[in-house]
Amino acid sequence: MNRIQNKLSENKKILSIYFSAGFPNLNDTKSLIENLAKNNVDMIEIGLPFSDPLADGPTIQASSTQALKNGMTTEILFEQIKDIRETVEIPLIIMGYFNPILQFGIENFLKKCREIGIDGLIIPDLPLEIYLSEHKQLFEDYGIAMIFLITPQTSEERIRLIDENSNAFIYMVSSSSVTGSRDSFDDNQLAYFERIASMNLKNPQIVGFGISNKTTFQQAVKHQKGAIIGSSFIQFIANNPIVNISVFIQNLL
Amino acid sequence: MKTSYNVNEKGFYGEFGGAFIPEMLYPNVEELRQQYLSATAEPSFQEEFHSLLKEYVGRPTPLYFAKRLSEQFNTKIYLKREDLCHTGAHKINNTIGQILLAKKLGKTRIIAETGAGQHGVATATVCALMGLQCIVYMGEIDIERQAPNVARMKMLGAEVRPATSGSKTLKDATNEAIRDWINNPVDTFYIIGSVVGPHPYPDMVARFQSVISEEIQKQLLEHENRENPDYVIACVGGGSNAAGAFYHFLDNENVKLIAVEAAGKGVDSGESAATSILGKIGVIHGSKTLLMQTKDGQITEPYSISAGLDYPGVGPMHSHLFETKRAEFIAITDDDAMKAGIALAKTEGIIPAIESSHALAVLHQKKFKPEDVVVINLSGRGDKDLNTYINYFNL
Numbered sequence: 001m002n003r004i005q006n007k008l009s010e011n012k013k014i015l016s017i018y019f020s021a022g023f024p025n026l027n028d029t030k031s032l033i034e035n036l037a038k039n040n041v042d043m044i045e046i047g048l049p050f051s052d053p054l055a056d057g058p059t060i061q062a063s064s065t066q067a068l069k070n071g072m073t074t075e076i077l078f079e080q081i082k083d084i085r086e087t088v089e090i091p092l093i094i095m096g097y098f099n100p101i102l103q104f105g106i107e108n109f110l111k112k113c114r115e116i117g118i119d120g121l122i123i124p125d126l127p128l129e130i131y132l133s134e135h136k137q138l139f140e141d142y143g144i145a146m147i148f149l150i151t152p153q154t155s156e157e158r159i160r161l162i163d164e165n166s167n168a169f170i171y172m173v174s175s176s177s178v179t180g181s182r183d184s185f186d187d188n189q190l191a192y193f194e195r196i197a198s199m200n201l202k203n204p205q206i207v208g209f210g211i212s213n214k215t216t217f218q219q220a221v222k223h224q225k226g227a228i229i230g231s232s233f234i235q236f237i238a239n240n241p242i243v244n245i246s247v248f249i250q251n252l253l
Numbered sequence: 254m255k256t257s258y259n260v261n262e263k264g265f266y267g268e269f270g271g272a273f274i275p276e277m278l279y280p281n282v283e284e285l286r287q288q289y290l291s292a293t294a295e296p297s298f299q300e301e302f303h304s305l306l307k308e309y310v311g312r313p314t315p316l317y318f319a320k321r322l323s324e325q326f327n328t329k330i331y332l333k334r335e336d337l338c339h340t341g342a343h344k345i346n347n348t349i350g351q352i353l354l355a356k357k358l359g360k361t362r363i364i365a366e367t368g369a370g371q372h373g374v375a376t377a378t379v380c381a382l383m384g385l386q387c388i389v390y391m392g393e394i395d396i397e398r399q400a401p402n403v404a405r406m407k408m409l410g411a412e413v414r415p416a417t418s419g420s421k422t423l424k425d426a427t428n429e430a431i432r433d434w435i436n437n438p439v440d441t442f443y444i445i446g447s448v449v450g451p452h453p454y455p456d457m458v459a460r461f462q463s464v465i466s467e468e469i470q471k472q473l474l475e476h477e478n479r480e481n482p483d484y485v486i487a488c489v490g491g492g493s494n495a496a497g498a499f500y501h502f503l504d505n506e507n508v509k510l511i512a513v514e515a516a517g518k519g520v521d522s523g524e525s526a527a528t529s530i531l532g533k534i535g536v537i538h539g540s541k542t543l544l545m546q547t548k549d550g551q552i553t554e555p556y557s558i559s560a561g562l563d564y565p566g567v568g569p570m571h572s573h574l575f576e577t578k579r580a581e582f583i584a585i586t587d588d589d590a591m592k593a594g595i596a597l598a599k600t601e602g603i604i605p606a607i608e609s610s611h612a613l614a615v616l617h618q619k620k621f622k623p624e625d626v627v628v629i630n631l632s633g634r635g636d637k638d639l640n641t642y643i644n645y646f647n648l
Contacts, residue, residue, distance in 0.1 A: 051419060051551040052537070054431045055275040061418050073549045098273060099536045103550030124275040125536065149276040153438050158279075173277060176438045 003091040003119045004145055004168040007042055008204050014226025015217070015252065016043040016206060017233050018095065020063035021080075022072025023049075024238055029080045035242050037088045039249045045122065045228065048077060048096030055124045057180030059231035063238070074104045078112050085117040093147065095122040106135060110142040120145035120168050128162060136165070147171050152192045156199070163201040170203050172196060172224060174210045181212035181232045185219045197223035217252050258503040258579055260459075260570070264452025265541075267576060269569035272451035274539045277435040281443075282539075284358065286453045292357050293350065293460070305349050306464060309382070310339045312346075316472035316628070321600045328621035331476070332631045333469055335494065336605065342633030343462060343494045344375035348444055350461030352379040355442035362386045362441045366430040368395055368423030368490075369560030370402025371633065372446030377411035387411040390429040392422035399560065402637060420554045423564055427538050447491025448568030451539030455496075455568050462497025469628055470501055477626055484621065486511040487630040488611040489582075490526070490562035492571040494632035499580070509581065511619075512571060513611045515557035516584035526555035527584040528567040529575045537566040543575065558587035558641060559607040561633070585614040591645050593617060594635065606633030607641060 007014065017036050021029045029046070036044055049067040053060060084092065094113065101109050101123065113121070121144055126135070128148060139146050145168035150159050153176060162170060175189050185193075196205055204225035211220055212232035220227035229252070236248045264270050264286070272282055292298060306312040314334045323330045335343035348365075355363060363380050365387070367373030373389040380387035389406055393415040396403055406413050419425040427450075434443045448455040448462075470480045485502055487495035489512045502508035517525035525531060532543035537552055544566040545553045557563040567575075574580035585593075594610030596617075597603055605613060609632045621627055635642065642648060 051553075052424060052428050054428045054538070055277060055435065057432070058418070065419065068551060075549075097536075099546070099552070100550035102535060103533075103546070103548065125273045125539070127273060127276075127279070130271065130273070151277050151438075153280045154276060155280070176277065177436045178277075178432045 002143065002145065004043070007091050008169060008225060013221040014042040014206060016045060016226060016228040017041050018045040018047055018228055018230035019234060019237065020047040020049050020060060020067045021077045022067030022070045023063040023234065024066070026070040026072060027080065028242065029077065030084060031242050032237070033081070033084060033092070034087055035245045037090050039246050041090065041249065042226065043091045043093065045093045045095045046077070046081070048074060048094055048100060050097040050100055053097060055178055057178040057231060059181070059234050060179050063234045074100055078116065082116055091119045092117065093120040093122060094118055098123050098126045107138055110138060110144050113144050114142045118144065120147050122147045122171060124149060128165065132165060149173050152176055152188070159196070159199065159201070163203055166203045168203065169225065170201065170205045172205045172207045174207050174220065177209060179209050179231055182210040182216065183213065184215050185210070190219065193220065193223045214252055258574065258577070260452070260456040264456070266569045266573035268534070269542050269572040270452055270455060271541050272539055273536045273541060274451045275435070277438065278431070281434060281438055282451050288358065289354065289453050289457050292354055298353060298357065302350055302353055306346065310345050310349065311337060312464065313468045313472070314338060316469055316476065318476060319601050322597070325600060326616050326621065327623050329624070329626045330616070331473070331482070331626065331628045332603070333465060333498065333628055335465065335630060335632050336603070336609065336634035340375050340378050341636060342371050342375070342606065343465065343497060344372045344446060345378065346464055346497065347446065347458050347461040347493060348372070348375040348379045351442070351444040352383050352385070355385070355444070356383060358442065360440060360442035362388070362437065363444055364388045364390065364430050364433050364441055365444045365446060366390050366423065366426040367446065368392070368426065368563070369637065370395070370399040370406065371561060371637065373411070373413070374402055374405045374409070376444050376446070377406040377409035380411060381409045388433065389413050390416050390426040390433070392416045392420070392426045394421045395423065395426070395560065422554065424552060431538065447493040447564070448496040448570055449491045449538055449540055449564070449566060455540065455570055458493055459496040459500055459570060462493050463500035465494070465497035465630065466499060466501035469498070473626070479626070481505055481508050482626040482628045484509045484511060484625060484627045485630070486513065486612045486615050486627065488513045488562060488608045488632060489567060489571055490515070490564045490608065491566070492568035494630055496568060496570055498628070498630040506579070510574065510579065511615060512574065512580045512582050513615055514582060514584045515559055515562035515590070515611055516586045517556045517558070519586055520584050524556035526557040526563045528555070528565065529582045530584060532567070540566070540569050542566050542569045543572040559590065559611065561606070561608040562611065583615055583618065585611040589614045589617065594642070595646060603631070604635035605631055606635050607638045609633055
C-alpha cells in the first residue's frame with residue numbers, strides 16, 4: 001500500500017489542505033507543508049501555479065498569479081521540496097494544469113515526483129480518455145496515483161469508469177462551480193453527497209470546492225471520507241503568519 | 254468533406270486538437286460533440302441557417318476582381334468581401350450557426366468571449382435577433398481600447414463583463430467565459446468566436462465559416478471558368494476566417510494556402526503574435542496546439558497592432574497546416590500591414606480591417622505570376638480601426 005491508501009484506510013475523516021506553491025512568498029512552500037503536517041492535517045495538495053487556471057475561482061487565481069510573480073517555476077518547486085520526506089510523512093499530492101507538466105516532460109515530471117516522494121497528481125485539464133490511452137502506463141510505472149474529478153453532472157456510467165481506473169481516491173467537486181469558498185451546502189449538494197455514497201464505489205471520495213469552515217467540512221464528511229480546503233486556507237495565510245496555521249485548523253475541527 | 258487535413262473522428266488534426274477540459278465541462282462539451290454534426294445536418298437547420306445568411310447577413314458576399322490592384326502587382330487578384338457582411342466581418346457566419354444550435358439544444362443563456370469586440374458584437378447581434386440573454390466577457394484593458402464596440406454590444410442588449418484576471422485581454426476573457434460555463438452547466442451555451450477551444454469547436458466553427466470557400470468556388474467558376482484559385486490568402490489570429498476561406502481547398506494541393514500572422518513589431522522583437530514561429534506545442538483553452546509560452550509552460554501575452562490577431566495560440570487546424578507545410582505561414586509587421594491597408598483604400602476604395610491588411614501585405618512581399626489567380630479573404634472592414642489608422646498616419 002502507498003501513503004495515500006494507508007492514510008485512507010485509517011478509521012477517521014480526512015482533512016486535506018490545498019495551497020498555491022510560491023504564495024504568499026516564494027520560499028514558503030516547505031515551511032507550509034511542515035506546519036500543516038505538524039497540525040494534524042492528513043494530506044496536502046501542492047498547487048503548481050499556472051498563468052491560466054480555468055477551473056479556479058478568484059482566490060486561487062490571485063494566489064497563482066502572485067506565485068508566478070514571485071518567480072515560482074516547476075524546477076524551483078521540486079528543488080524546494082526535494083528533502084521533504086526527511087520531515088513529513090503524510091501523503092503529498094501535486095495539483096497542476098497540464099501545460100506546465102507537458103513542458104517539463106511528463107515522464108521527467110513523474111520521475112521527479114517519485115524521487116521526492118510525491119504520491120499522486122491531480123491534473124484537472126487532462127481528461128480521462130487521454131490519460132487512459134496515452135499516459136496510464138507511465139503513471140503506473142512510476143507508482144504515481146492519478147486522481148480524477150467528478151461533479152454533480154457526471155453520469156453514473158462515467159463515475160463507474162473513473163472508479164475503475166482510480167487507485168487512490170475520487171475527487172468529488174461539491175457543486176457545479178469553479179473553486180471558491182461558501183458558507184454552507186444546499187439540499188441539492190447534500191443529496192448529491194448521499195447519492196455518490198450509495199453507489200458503493202471501490203475508491204473513497206474526498207470532497208473539494210466550496211469547503212471553508214466547520215459547517216461545510218462536517219457536511220462534506222458526513223457521507224464521504226474527507227474534504228479538501230483551498231481558497232479559505234489561502235485567504236488565511238495571505239493575512240496570517242505560518243505559525244498561526246494551528247488556529248485555522250482548530251477552527252475547522 | 255473528408256480530407257486528411259480535416260479533423261479526425263477523435264477531434265484531432267494530426268497531433269493537434271482534442272478536448273483538454275476539466276471534468277466540470279465534460280457533459281456540456283460531450284453533448285455538443287454528439288449533436289453538432291447531426292443537428293446541423295438536419296434540413297430544417299440548414300434551411301434556417303442559409304436563409305439567415307442570405308436575408309440577414311447579406312450573403313453571398315461578392316468575390317470582387319480588384320482590377321487596379323491586379324495591374325499594380327501584375328497578377329489576378331480577387332477580394333472575397335467578408336467586410337460587407339452585417340456587423341462588418343466574417344464573424345457573424347459562425348454566430349448565426351451557433352445560436353441556431355443553442356436554440357436546438359434548448360439553451361436560454363448565451364456567453365461569449367471577445368478581444369477587439371467583433372465576435373462580441375456578432376454574438377450580441379444574433380442574441381438580439383433570437384431574443385436570448387447575452388453575456389460577453391472582455392478583458393478590462395480591451396474594454397478601454399475598444400469603447401465603440403462595447404457601446405454596440407450594450408445597444409444590442411448584451412451585458413459586457415470585464416475580465417480582470419491575468420493580463421486582462423482576450424485569453425483572460427476566454428478563461429472567464431469558460432469559468433462561467435463551469436458555473437452554469439445546464440442552461441448556458443458558449444459561443445466561441447474562433448476555430449479554437451476543445452473539440453468540437455474548431456471543427457464546428459470551421460464548418461460554419463466554410464460558406465466562404467464554398468462561395469469562392471461558385472463565384473470563381475463564373476469569373477474565371479474554374480473552381481479553384483492558385484492561391485488563397487487569409488490572416489490568422491485564432492484562425493476562423495482562414496479556416497473558412499481554406500476549407501473546400503484543404504485537400505486540393507494545387508491550391509496554395511497562405512496563412513498570415515501578425516509579426517507585431519517584428520518576430521524577434523518580443524512584441525509579436527506570430528504563433529507558428531514563436532510557439533511550441535501545448536494546451537490552451539482545451540486544445541492541444543501551438544502556443545506562445547515560457548520555457549516553464551506559462552502562457553505569454555502576444556502583441557499586434559491588430560486586436561483581432563493577438564491571441565497566444567492558434568487553431569489546431571492551422572497548427573497542423575503549419576507542421577505539414579500544407580500552408581505557407583508568413584508573418585507581417587504592424588508597419589507593413591498599415592501600409593497595405595491604406596494602399597487598398599487608395600487603389601480600390603476599400604478600407605480594410607487591420608487584420609485583413611496583414612493578408613493584403615503579402616502582395617508587397619511575395620511575387621505572383623501574371624496568370625495566377627490569387628484570392629485574398631478580406632475578413633472585415635476598417636471602421637472599427639479608424640482610430641488606429643488616424644493615430645498611425647496622423648490623418
